[in-house]
Amino acid sequence: MTAGPAQAASALLGVYARVGPLFTSGDGSELIAEDGTRYLDFVAGIGVNALGYNHPVIRTAIERALGTGLVHVSNLYRTEPGERLAEELVSRSFADQVFFCNSGAEANEAAFKFARKWSGKSGIIAFSGAFHGRLFATLAATDRPDYRRGFDPLVPGIEIVPLGDRAATDRAISASRTAAVIIEPVQGEGGVRPIDAGWLAWLRRLCDERHVALIFDEVQCGLGRTGTLFAYEQAGVVPDLLTLAKPLAGGLPMGAVLLKEAIGAALGPGDHATTFGGGPLVASVGIEVVKTIAAPEFLASVRRRAEWLGARLADLAAHLPRVREVRGRGLLWGLELSEPAAPFVGKARDKGLLVATAGPNVVRLIPPLIITSEELTRGVAILEDALA
């Protein structure tokens, strides 16, 4: 018997509350359902599909990589694409070295291990509202008690401190115990909150004074999302380690840790590894994604559309009483409502617009970075209608 979509779905573990139509194709900023209905996609694979669907750069990169016959080789040997992607990232950032893995959580877990090895200490400090992943250490650094329930014990030594509380942070970051401080320069899952540059600079100073590694988690806010290649560029504060994933390989699974040489020097063969990390197919696509997004005209265009979007959302908030606050940067925005956000996500979908939540009361917009001004205008009009 051929399993139809309904049967296939029933064989999937029920950890996702999937809703809406069955999507069968994608084109630019739109997802297309099996009945042909087109949805304007302001979710973009939760920030993965920065270049949208069916982008020629990604298609060509995959086809060219397949032409070599090398999907995977193993990290026992050298291959060119991973080395080149590392160079592309290093030449455009603070970093001297790169470690590749397969997801955002894996990148953060690796960053924690690197910081522990470098510092000889074990403590990790994260902040309220943080989301860093769902593996054992990253879950301990993620401020969502509902995600943790039933999975104790998590990794010990990881503490969540109230964001913005200087006294508590000063007490928590210990010169003798703390290996790393991790923070998203723009919190994503926790409600879309851009972090104040002054706070990041203060953390930087504290970390320097106490020999603690500062990790920026740019899994969601990195790679052009905020209008610069990396979000930290706008704060003018440089981390010791930075994690990436989501859009890095155009929808193929890939994560990365960018790090300074001083940290890398503490690590040698055998200290960390992952079978698939930085394989030739994913890395080949990553090279083209990074080059495309990093192009100055591409980023300038993101900033222009971002400015329009921010202004338009502020207008919308001014006349829609259920919108309490609008927060965001670049093409990552959250509308905090005075009530649960999920019903409005459903209403928008019924009207042909896909948006996500970020916590219980926030509607989150993360459109592809290639979205046109016309599509943004159309999407915001649908959102306005859904929220009215």
Ligand code: PLP
């Ligand atoms: N860090 C941040 C800031 C994220 O937004 C996410 C995922 O949403 C992760 C880490 C975890 O990434 P992944 O789901 O690829 O493990």
